[in-house]
Amino acid sequence: xxxxxxxxxxxxxxxxxxxxxxxxxxxxxxxxxxxxxxxxxxxxxxxxxxxxxxxxxxxxxxxxxxxxxxxxxxxxxxxxxxxxxxxxxxxxxxxxxxxxxxxxxxxxxxxxxxxxxxxxxxxxxxxxxxxxxxxxxxxxxxxxxxxxxxxxxxxxxxxxxxxxxxxxxxxxxxxxxxx
Numbered sequence: 001x002x003x004x005x006x007x008x009x010x011x012x013x014x015x016x017x018x019x020x021x022x023x024x025x026x027x028x029x030x031x032x033x034x035x036x037x038x039x040x041x042x043x044x045x046x047x048x049x050x051x052x053x054x055x056x057x058x059x060x061x062x063x064x065x066x067x068x069x070x071x072x073x074x075x076x077x078x079x080x081x082x083x084x085x086x087x088x089x090x091x092x093x094x095x096x097x098x099x100x101x102x103x104x105x106x107x108x109x110x111x112x113x114x115x116x117x118x119x120x121x122x123x124x125x126x127x128x129x130x131x132x133x134x135x136x137x138x139x140x141x142x143x144x145x146x147x148x149x150x151x152x153x154x155x156x157x158x159x160x161x162x163x164x165x166x167x168x169x170x171x172x173x174x175x176x177x178x179x
Contacts (some may be wrong), residue, residue, distance in 0.1 A: 004068065007032050007121060011110040012111065021083035025118035032122035033115050035129050038137040042126070043111055045134040047103035049073050054136070058145035072119060081107070108132060109168045116176035123177065130156055130169040 001008060008031040015022045027033060035043050040053035052069045057059040061069070081098060084090035090110035096177055098104050110128065128137065131154060139146035155163050 002030055003156075005030075008066040010034075010118075010120060011037060011040070012115060013046070016079070019079065021079055024087050024089075024114055025119065027118035027120050029119040029121060032082065032124055033118050033119045034122040034126065035111050035115060036126055038126075039140050041136045042128045042133050043108050043131050044103045044129075045075075045136055046123060047077060047107070048101060050134050051136060051139075054139055054146060058139060058142045059141070060145075062140055069158070071130045080111075084114055085118060087114050089117065103132075105165050105168065108165070109172045111154045112169045113176060115170040123173065125169060125173060126154060130166045131163060132165050 008028055010027055010031045011019075011035045012033065013036045015027070017026075036046070045051055049070055052061070052066050052073065056063060056066050075099070077100065081090065081095040083096050083108065085092050085126070090107060090113075094104060094106045094110075098107055112125060112130075128135075133154065135151060137151065138148045142148060155166070159164055
């Protein structure tokens with residue numbers, strides 16, 4: 001792929017090495033980086049474990065499996081905060097105040113700042129993430145169990161500029177990627 005000039009695809013959720021999120025400088029330049037995709041939980045949905053609950057509701061996982069997934073997610077949230085603080089994308093005080101029930105907007109913005117710091121040629125920001133949505137667009141393996149591709153955005157295109165979280169994400173990315 002590299003010799004052919006094709007970009008790889010680096011999804012933030014899957015960029016850990018030995019249980020630690022890769023620092024921004026370790027990402028490949030010849031790549032597109034993103035926090036999430038349409039087939040994965042949104043950042044806020046991931047944070048609160050919404051994806052785990054939706055898989056239970058859809059019969060895609062059992063309660064026994066979900067207990068283990070929730071425990072892993074608790075560890076992953078801490079690893080995420082550690083990575084953001086280490087990359088100076090998030091202030092330590094914000095990380096200490098974060099709770100499992102709500103993802104602070106500052107953490108969501110910091111994830112995008114972190115990704116903007118990477119050397120990756122392209123950065124994709126999912127609209128649902130920039131608006132702080134907790135429901136994912138698609139739950140793979142389902143047809144009727146989840147409203148795949150049927151949700152409307154909570155914010156109209158005309159109102160995007162007035163949404164403070166969207167503006168914060170855009171400003172964080174623009175500050176790190178003025179090029």
